[in-house]
Amino acid sequence: MSEPIRVLIADDERLVRTGLHAIIAAEPDLVVVGEAATGAEAVAAVPELRPDIVLMDVRMPGLNGIDATARLLREVPNPPKVLVVTTFENDEYVYDALRAGAHGFLLKRARADEMIHAIRTVARGDSLLFPAGIRDLALSQASVRGHDRDLRARITRLTAREQDVLRLMTTGLSNTEIAERIALGQETVKTHVARILTKLGVRDRTQAVIAAYESGFATAGRPEAP
Template identity: 50%
Template sequence: MDHPAQTDGTDIRVLIVDDQSMIRGGFEALLNAQEGIEVVGTASDGKGIVDVVRELGPDVVLMDIRMPHVGGLEATRLVLEMPGSPPKIIMLTTFDADEYVFAALRAGASGFLLKDSTPQELVHAVRVVAGGESLLAPRVTRALIADFVARPERAAEADASLEVLTERELDVLRLVARGLANREIAAELVMAEQTVKTHVSRVLGKLLLRDRTQLVVAAYESGLVRPGE
């Protein structure tokens, strides 16, 4: 870990984990300049990540996928297996066809961001994920999921069973998988937005999943949604 920082407890607390010092420094400076966001620490790899997270208590972790020693995928798994309420994780990658991204989404990461994203995109990602949403809007995220789920070698891994869901819950899941927000799903299905939230919560509970990103993965893996739809 490079260093911790103190906050007053009201900001979105961010931990940056990346093996490139320029990335860490640039992201830290950018995020610290934003109102309501505070970088509480940085680290160069995933070694000791559980202790770092426990000590600093971040709300969001920006996690590089490819790092020496303990990589981002393993670090993500370790963090999300922590008891209590682990932080949200945004994976960082240099290219959008990174096979590890899909594995990270399956493990429970809330989304991913390209390292050459604009400052506005970085800040938006932190705020969205900290607010409990998944970073599903980027077209490349859905394309990535569709591509890896569609690969023949993945067919045997498709283990998500949706038999426990009602027809209405399946309707909601299909629209979640298309990247629609609750407000848009409500308009599509002609129901109250609060009703959509209730359906999403029930689907998460029935499938034992943690967030909307994993719902999208489950929808593709089960065949409920096909790539290209």
């Protein structure tokens, strides 16, 4: 039997922490290893508790979820994956947290089964959460900030097949699903994804998708299958 997924809950509202704790504790493959009421408490708790996932409220007093996420990824060896918890999907704070390195986001109004699925998905690290939401956030920010020419230049250096894979990554497809879509082996797709991350200078799939939208490579329309 594999080890359960270890979860740390960081939210300044006790009621929210209690609710999330109850939902997670009911699952046999998940365990809550601790709670934090501030971003600073979360950062301090991670080295001792060693969670696999941190559910990070994006808006907390003092050290907010954005800065706490950045500190975890910068200061903690082998940091946990961060799943941002938010009230509003179009919150600019969520976008900044994703850019800081969060692996996805979860709405507080989500159903219990959606929350559990989100935690397991992030723990696996094999697909994006809420790709439409990330797309909308990225597009809205790109309209304000303009397209990033440096990112666009990096994407033009990807091979044609790597660009195909990146387009499908923006839809939230896993490596297995991408492999089926373009008739490649899963290991080949995995290699393409790793090269995309390296060439774009990003940490993970979420960061790659954000780069695709910020550069103008991906647009509001649904990507065509290669």
